[in-house]
Amino acid sequence: MRAGAAAIKAAIIDLDGTMLDTVPDFEAALNGMRLELGLGPITQAIIKPMVGKGSEKLVRDALLLDWDAERVDAAHPDAMAAYQRHYLAINGDRSTLFDGVTEGLEAMRAAGLRLVCVTNKPVAFTLPLLDQKGLAPYFEQVFGGDSFAKKKPDPMPMLGACAALDLPPSSVVAIGDSSNDAESARAAGCYVLTVPYGYNHGRPIQEINSDGIVSSLLDAATLIIAHNRTVN
Numbered sequence: 001m002r003a004g005a006a007a008i009k010a011a012i013i014d015l016d017g018t019m020l021d022t023v024p025d026f027e028a029a030l031n032g033m034r035l036e037l038g039l040g041p042i043t044q045a046i047i048k049p050m051v052g053k054g055s056e057k058l059v060r061d062a063l064l065l066d067w068d069a070e071r072v073d074a075a076h077p078d079a080m081a082a083y084q085r086h087y088l089a090i091n092g093d094r095s096t097l098f099d100g101v102t103e104g105l106e107a108m109r110a111a112g113l114r115l116v117c118v119t120n121k122p123v124a125f126t127l128p129l130l131d132q133k134g135l136a137p138y139f140e141q142v143f144g145g146d147s148f149a150k151k152k153p154d155p156m157p158m159l160g161a162c163a164a165l166d167l168p169p170s171s172v173v174a175i176g177d178s179s180n181d182a183e184s185a186r187a188a189g190c191y192v193l194t195v196p197y198g199y200n201h202g203r204p205i206q207e208i209n210s211d212g213i214v215s216s217l218l219d220a221a222t223l224i225i226a227h228n229r230t231v232n
Contacts, residue, residue, distance in 0.1 A: 005170070005191070005231070006168075006170045006171045006231065007171060007227075007228045008113065008171060008172065008173050008191060008227060009112075009113065009114065009167055009171045010114040010115065010162075010167055010171065010173075011108055011114075011115055011172070011173050011174075011175055011220075011224070012118050012158060012162075012173070012174045012175070012185070012190065013105075013115060013116070013139075013174075013175045013176070013217070014118065014119055014175065014176035014178075014181050015117055015119035015129070015130075016051055016052065016121060016177075016198075016199070017051060017052065017177035017178060017195075017197075017198025017200070018175060018176050018177045018181075018195055018198055019098060019133075019135060019217070020095045020097060020098065020129070021096050021097075021098060022051070022095040023051065024044065024095060024096075025090060025091065025092065025093065026044075026047050026051060026058065026087075027042075027043070027047055027094075028086065029083055029086040029087035029090060030042065030047060030058070030059070030062045030083065030086075032082070032086035032089075033086055034062065037078075037082070039066050042062065042065065047062070048199050048202065049202030050062065050201075051199045052178045052199055052200075052201055053120060054121075055080070055084070055087075055120075055121065055122055055125075055145065056076075056080065058083075059076065059079050059080050060072055060076060063079060084122075087125060091125055091128055091129055091132070092128070092132040092133060095129070097133060098195075098197060098216070098217075099216055100217050100218035101135075101216070101217050102134070102135075103216075103217070104216060104217025104218040104220055104221045105135070105217060106138075107218060107221035107222070108220075108221045109138060111224070111225050111228070113221075113224065114167075115140065116140065116142070116143070116161045116164065116165060117135075117139045118143045118157045118161050119144055120145035120152055120180065121144055121145055122144050122145055122146050123142070123143070123144035123145075123147060124144075126144045127142060141161065141164050141165075143157055143160060143161055151180075152180040152181060152183070153180045153181075153183035153187075154184060154187075155187035155188040157184060158174060158185050158187075158188035158190055159188045162188065168189075169188045169190045170190075172190045172191065173185075173190060173191035173192070173193055173211075173220075173224060174188075174190045174191065174192055174193070175193045175194075175195070175214075175217065175220050176192075176194060176198075177194065177195050177196075177197070177200055177205070178199060178200040178201060179200060179201065179203065179208050181194070182194060182208045182210050186209060191211050192208075192211050193211060193212050193213075193214050193220050193223070194208050194210045194212075194214070195214060195215070195216065196213055196215065
């Protein structure tokens with residue numbers, strides 16, 4: 001963490017690749033969509049680097065594997081409708097919590113941190129998923145990829161979350177698994193912590209400009225608490 005900086009009062013936490021491994025859900029939904037369009041299935045290994053830029057881009061990238069951009073543009077509205085239908089039918093059924101997530105959220109809350117979830121996943125997918133996995137009670141607010149005019153890596157979602165908390169970004173830490181999270185948080189003026197087990201578009205986590213790499217949300221909580229002791 002940055003020396004001499006402000007105490008941290010809240011954490012903005014990403015969902016896919018940070019709290020939950022949702023690639024198996026994406027696999028089922030995307031392949032259901034592709035089947036309707038006459039395309040063959042794709043694997044989790046192909047899907048994983050595509051995750052994180054929002055559903056619209058995920059669907060587009062899954063079609064660009066087989067079709068040119070013009071055909072993808074023409075098919076995209078129907079493809080999105082099919083993808084959303086398949087995703088809502090299985091949302092959360094195959095996804096799993098990463099180690100230390102519940103323990104980390106508990107530790108953060110016990111330390112008095114306020115928690116917000118900011119994800120590029122649509123709100124209609126995010127809210128039932130958090131509820132199904134028992135994570136919803138930890139968050140006082142949840143923002144999805146359609147909550148603001150722009151998605152991460154734009155700073156708008158982070159700034160919007162800070163405004164909702166009525167806190168300056170300098171007292172908020174963003175925790176995520178990808179450059180999307182880090183770039184959004186950096187531009188907003190938040191602290192940044194990254195986890196190494198997520199997706200990050202297939203790139204090494206070490207390439208991200210952050211205030212630290214933490215092995216779990218529990219480790220993130222420990223680091224935040226230690227930081228606050230040094231500035232209080």
